[in-house]
Amino acid sequence: MRKRAYDIGVSVAIICAAALVYWDALKYRPGVYDPLGSGTMPRMVAVAIVVLCLAAIVQALLARTRTARPATTEPGEDFERRPWLAFISFIYVVGCSILLYFRIPFGITSSLFLFASILAIKRYERSIIVPAALCSIAFGFGLTYLFGTVFGVDLP
Amino acid sequence: MEGLINASIAVLLPNTIFFLVGGTVLGVILGAIPGVTGAMGIALLLPMTFYMTANNALTMMVSMYVGAIAGGLVTAILLRIPGEPSSIVTTFDGNPMARKGQPGRALGYAVGAALFGGLVSWVALVTLTYPLSEIAAALRPFDILALVLMALVLIAALGQGSIIKGLIAGLLGILVSMPGTDPSTGALRLTYGIHDLDAGFSTLSVLIGAYAVAQVLSDIIEVERKVETVPTTAGSMWITLREWKEQRWNLIRSSLIGTWVGIMPGIGATVGSLLSYTVAKTMSKTPEKFGTGHPDGIVASECGNNSTVGGALIPMIAMGIPGSVTDVFLMAALVIHGLQPGPTLFTNHPEIVYIIFAACLISHFVLFIVMTAGIRYLVKLTTVPVWYLFPIILLFCVIGAFAENNRVFDVFVMLGFAVLGFAMEKTGFSLGAFVIGFVLGPITEKSLRAGLTLSDGSYLDLFMHPVSAICVILAAAMFVWSLASQHRINKLARHTLFETD
Numbered sequence: 201m202r203k204r205a206y207d208i209g210v211s212v213a214i215i216c217a218a219a220l221v222y223w224d225a226l227k228y229r230p231g232v233y234d235p236l237g238s239g240t241m242p243r244m245v246a247v248a249i250v251v252l253c254l255a256a257i258v259q260a261l262l263a264r265t266r267t268a269r270p271a272t273t274e275p276g277e278d279f280e281r282r283p284w285l286a287f288i289s290f291i292y293v294v295g296c297s298i299l300l301y302f303r304i305p306f307g308i309t310s311s312l313f314l315f316a317s318i319l320a321i322k323r324y325e326r327s328i329i330v331p332a333a334l335c336s337i338a339f340g341f342g343l344t345y346l347f348g349t350v351f352g353v354d355l356p
Numbered sequence: 357m358e359g360l361i362n363a364s365i366a367v368l369l370p371n372t373i374f375f376l377v378g379g380t381v382l383g384v385i386l387g388a389i390p391g392v393t394g395a396m397g398i399a400l401l402l403p404m405t406f407y408m409t410a411n412n413a414l415t416m417m418v419s420m421y422v423g424a425i426a427g428g429l430v431t432a433i434l435l436r437i438p439g440e441p442s443s444i445v446t447t448f449d450g451n452p453m454a455r456k457g458q459p460g461r462a463l464g465y466a467v468g469a470a471l472f473g474g475l476v477s478w479v480a481l482v483t484l485t486y487p488l489s490e491i492a493a494a495l496r497p498f499d500i501l502a503l504v505l506m507a508l509v510l511i512a513a514l515g516q517g518s519i520i521k522g523l524i525a526g527l528l529g530i531l532v533s534m535p536g537t538d539p540s541t542g543a544l545r546l547t548y549g550i551h552d553l554d555a556g557f558s559t560l561s562v563l564i565g566a567y568a569v570a571q572v573l574s575d576i577i578e579v580e581r582k583v584e585t586v587p588t589t590a591g592s593m594w595i596t597l598r599e600w601k602e603q604r605w606n607l608i609r610s611s612l613i614g615t616w617v618g619i620m621p622g623i624g625a626t627v628g629s630l631l632s633y634t635v636a637k638t639m640s641k642t643p644e645k646f647g648t649g650h651p652d653g654i655v656a657s658e659c660g661n662n663s664t665v666g667g668a669l670i671p672m673i674a675m676g677i678p679g680s681v682t683d684v685f686l687m688a689a690l691v692i693h694g695l696q697p698g699p700t701l702f703t704n705h706p707e708i709v710y711i712i713f714a715a716c717l718i719s720h721f722v723l724f725i726v727m728t729a730g731i732r733y734l735v736k737l738t739t740v741p742v743w744y745l746f747p748i749i750l751l752f753c754v755i756g757a758f759a760e761n762n763r764v765f766d767v768f769v770m771l772g773f774a775v776l777g778f779a780m781e782k783t784g785f786s787l788g789a790f791v792i793g794f795v796l797g798p799i800t801e802k803s804l805r806a807g808l809t810l811s812d813g814s815y816l817d818l819f820m821h822p823v824s825a826i827c828v829i830l831a832a833a834m835f836v837w838s839l840a841s842q843h844r845i846n847k848l849a850r851h852t853l854f855e856t857d
Contacts, residue, residue, distance in 0.1 A: 206783065207783070210779075210783050214524065214528070218531070221531060221546065224546060225545070225546070228543065228545055231541060236804075236805055236808060237541070238538040238540075238541050238545045241534065241801045241804065241805075242531065242534050242545065242546060245527050245530050245531045245534075246531065248527055249524055249527045249531065252520050252523055252524045252527070253524060255520050256518070256521060256524065259518065259520060262846075263846055280580050281577050281578060281580075282576070282577055282579065282580065283577050285576050285577065285579065286573040286574070286576045286577050286778075289573065289576050289746070289747070289750065290573060290771075290774070290775075293569075293750055293753075293754065293771060293774075294771060296751075296754060297754065297764060297767045297768060297771060300754070300758065300764050300767060301764040310751055310754075313747065313750075313751060314744075314747045314748065314751060317746070317750065318743055318744055318747055321576070321579055321742075321743040321746065321747070322743050328743075332744075335744050339744075339748055339751070340751075343748075343751060343755065347755050347759065351403075351404060351406070351407050352407060353403075353755065353759045353762070354762045355755070355758070
């Protein structure tokens with residue numbers, strides 16, 4: 201039931217996105233020498249996506265599935281899944297990108313990102329602080345030198 | 357032949373051989389580490405190739421491709437965790453043999469089979485690419501359109517999840533390729549007023565975000581997974597000539613199957629490996645031994661797996677259609693260096709094609725030497741602490757996305773597609789289909805427009821010529837067959853559910 205609702209929700213979201221593209225593509229009129237114009241292909245693809253999503257919704261409604269298992273562990277596994285860790289790591293990457301946008305020196309940005317990410321993965325254990333700091337500084341400034349000086353990438 | 361010899365000499369020059377050996381070793385390492393794939397490695401390597409010559413860049417990427425596909429067998433055999441998705445089938449017999457106290461033998465069979473499969477597919481690459489490119493040059497726009505549609509249906513049918521979701525993913529990929537400047541009219545479309553989108557989404561940002569970052573985020577969720585390794589030594593990998601002779605038909609058959617699967621656009625090594633294993637088991641006199649550590653199973657899976665490499669390069673070079681998801685990144689590398697994959701590559705830049713051939717051949721031998729001599733060090737890779745590896749890979753992704761155009765906007769695009777790629781993986785949409793749709797989007801639109809211009813706006817022309825008609829009929833048949841198979845599986849699942857309830 202939960203999977204069915206999930207599939208239907210995702211299909212509806214894709215339909216909305218495709219409808220938005222279709223509506224935006226309506227304003228591209230074909231030119232004199234180009235009967236198709238810029239808008240035809242996006243409209244065709246958007247319509248095809250909507251039709252397939254409707255078929256996916258029908259498929260989800262007709263399918264019978266069991267309820268989803270809890271996310272943290274699966275039977276037979278001896279480790280704990282950590283979905284929140286992926287979210288935290290992603291937030292750290294976004295933070296790194298924002299610092300990059302404000303032209304904070306990349307050596308500092310990358311070192312901070314690595315340090316924060318390593319600590320998050322190791323559950324902020326005290327014993328990992330010093331190795332994480334050393335690793336972060338080494339790789340942060342090392343990669344900045346490699347890409348900035350050796351490869352010539354215009355990093356801040 | 358002269359071109360191939362000259363290219364081989366060029367690849368063996370000191371500065372290029374460095375990239376070849378380095379690429380192979382790096383590919384094996386990335387392929388061996390669970391959670392890090394060769395495709396991810398090639399995606400991360402792409403920005404570094406901006407500053408290399410086309411020869412060195414392609415040599416390194418092709419050799420990394422070869423290394424990564426084979427590298428996955430190490431963890432597949434020793435840990436029952438495939439380093440590459442295509443090594444899943446090797447776990448069926450490789451790990452049981454290792455647990456019986458014969459890890460070296462399992463590795464020996466796998467590495468030898470990888471070399472044989474790679475060499476057979478290389479022969480096919482060298483002999484079939486040029487004739488296929490001649491055929492591709494003669495194709496009409498509607499023929500190319502039909503081929504692309506068939507490729508998308510094929511990927512969707514054989515990928516994860518339902519075919520409908522696979523097709524949606526492929527079409528989403530095509531849609532994502534459209535924002536920016538219309539190549540035919542020069543008009544801006546679907547940019548929503550964002551000037552950074554005038555040139556469209558950066559290829560690297562989309563590929564790195566959807567494939568590499570999304571994969572790393574998925575792996576971070578399982579970062580607590582514990583691995584236990586089976587110890588082995590290089591000396592125990594020796595397989596006698598008599599034992600290889602017993603495998604001769606299995607080797608030849610699996611190589612041909614893998615090569616053929618590689619040629620089919622967008623399918624990739626996993627299907628090649630699975631199909632070879634299934635056929636070997638069906639034709640075996642002792643099928644009950646498969647899954648218990650049978651050498652035939654290891655040979656079939658690794659031979660089928662590695663022979664897709666040469667096969668997948670054929671449509672990429674000859675037609676500009678990627679044979680696998682990894683070939684998408686190779687195509688991106690060609691475009692970055694101002695080279696257009698497809699039939700014109702042979703006529704305009706034959707030296708590049710021969711460099712790819714030479715790199716593919718020599719890297720297989722380098723791979724054999726590296727895996728045989730360095731197995732004890734490769735085993736240690738399985739204990740690499742991922743708590744610092746994953747953040748470093750994410751940092752590489754940020755730099756990679758930034759490096760193409762020196763714009764932070766591309767980094768944000770990468771993050772957006774990382775979320776999309778992660779969501780697609782978790783909801784059963786094929787990421788491979790999405791990425792291939794993205795790369796083939798421009799050629800799809802160009803073919804449609806040119807075809808409609810030539811046919812005076814008639815879509816019926818798609819069915820009037822043999823090549824396009826056959827491709828459309830095959831695509832439709834594949835779609836119906838896949839839907840019917842899915843319906844049968846769902847019916848069986850409902851029946852089983854009913855009984856257990």
